[in-house]
Amino acid sequence: EVQLVESGGGLVQPGGSLRLSCAASGFTFSTYEMNWVRQAPGKGLEWVSYIGTSGSPIYYADSVKGRFTTSRDNAKNLLYLQMSSLRAEDTAIYYCARVRGGVPGRLIDYWGQGTLVTVSS
Amino acid sequence: DIQMTQSPSSLSASVGDRVTITCRASQDISYYLAWYQQKPGKVPKLLIYAASTLQSGVPARFSGSGSGTDFTLTISSLQPEDVATYYCQKYNGVPLTFGGGTKVEI
Numbered sequence: 001e002v003q004l005v006e007s008g009g010g011l012v013q014p015g016g017s018l019r020l021s022c023a024a025s026g027f028t029f030s031t032y033e034m035n036w037v038r039q040a041p042g043k044g045l046e047w048v049s050y051i052g053t054s055g056s057p058i059y060y061a062d063s064v065k066g067r068f069t070t071s072r073d074n075a076k077n078l079l080y081l082q083m084s085s086l087r088a089e090d091t092a093i094y095y096c097a098r099v100r101g102g103v104p105g106r107l108i109d110y111w112g113q114g115t116l117v118t119v120s121s
Numbered sequence: 122d123i124q125m126t127q128s129p130s131s132l133s134a135s136v137g138d139r140v141t142i143t144c145r146a147s148q149d150i151s152y153y154l155a156w157y158q159q160k161p162g163k164v165p166k167l168l169i170y171a172a173s174t175l176q177s178g179v180p181a182r183f184s185g186s187g188s189g190t191d192f193t194l195t196i197s198s199l200q201p202e203d204v205a206t207y208y209c210q211k212y213n214g215v216p217l218t219f220g221g222g223t224k225v226e227i
Contacts, residue, residue, distance in 0.1 A: 035217065045157075045165065045208055047217040059215040095164070103170070105153045105212040111164045 002026040002110045004096050009115030016086050016119070022079040022096030022112055030054075030074035033099035035108060036081050038092035048094070049081065050106065064090075086119045093117075123148045125211055127220035134227065140196040142223045144209035149189045153213035156185055156194045159222075160205045168207075169194065201227060 008020040022034075036048040049070040050059045058070050069082040079096050093114040100109040124147040134140050144154065152172040157165040167176045169185035172192055182197045196203055204227055209220040 037217075044206075044222045045159075045210075045219040047215075047219065050215050050217070061216055100170075106214070106217060107155055107167075107170050107212045108210070108217070109167055109176075111166075113164060 002098065004098065004110060004112030006094060006096055006112045006115035009094065009117045011118045011120065012086055013121050014087060014119055017082070017084040018086065018117060020081040020083070020094055020096075020115055020117070022081075024077045024079065024096075024098075027098075029072075029077040032101055033106060034072065034079050035097045035099065035106070036068075036070060036079075037095045037097050037108070037111075038090075039095070039114075040089070040092040043092075046092075050099075051079070083117070086117075088119050091117060091119045122216055123150060123211055123218060125209055125218045125220040127207075127209055127223050129223060130221060131224040131226070134199050134225070136199055136201060136227060138199045140199050140203075140225060142194045142207055142209075142225075144187075144192040144194070144220050146190045146192075146211060150211045150213050152188050153211055154185075154187065154192045155210045155212055156183075157208045157210065158203075158205045159208065165208065170212075196225075199225070199227065203227075 003025045005023045067085045071080045095114045096112045097108040098110040100107045126145045154172045156169040159165045173185045206222045206224045
């Protein structure tokens with residue numbers, strides 16, 4: 001069974017940093033592209049970042065470019081999102097999401113349960 | 122970047138009604154369109170991909186159509202368990218933009 005379990009969320013002050021992790025199991029993590037997607041309270045879904053199977057390429061939404069860094073450790077089946085210079089508008093549930101293999105495009109087929117990041121003083 | 126526009130933003134219908142949600146892309150995305158269902162407090166669930174392909178396990182009352190810039194999600198007979206917010210998403214390349222969502226109520 002595919003499982004994606006995020007951790008690392010919490011309360012952080014504006015300007016602060018936080019690192020999220022996503023532990024993957026139930027599939028061969030190293031062969032799947034991954035994403036981070038977020039959802040502000042009561043709002044819609046916003047794609048944040050994409051990472052290829054070997055750690056490249058990496059892409060970011062304009063709203064987080066230069067502040068967030070995505071990486072992965074295929075040996076440990078872990079996906080990371082390093083967030084810095086956090087702003088109130090970064091407050092959201094952060095989901096890690098898997099890209100389906102074997103189909104054209106970057107279709108998201110599995111989502112983790114999410115971890116809540118709250119940026120507030 | 123390509124923008125994804127959903128309409129309506131919310132709707133209320135009765136059990137058994139046919140419900141249609143539309144999604145428009147600002148540029149041609151071919152068939153690279155997915156629909157997700159998100160029930161309150163839950164994680165998004167993939168319903169349809171490639172504009173019209175039903176994900177395994179999804180009830181047949183859900184269907185999708187369209188290509189290029191105009192797409193439709195149809196629920197042929199609305200059920201109480203279909204209360205949710207529905208999102209379209211383009212996935213032909215980054216950014217993987219989502220539509221604003223359509224909240225379906227009974």
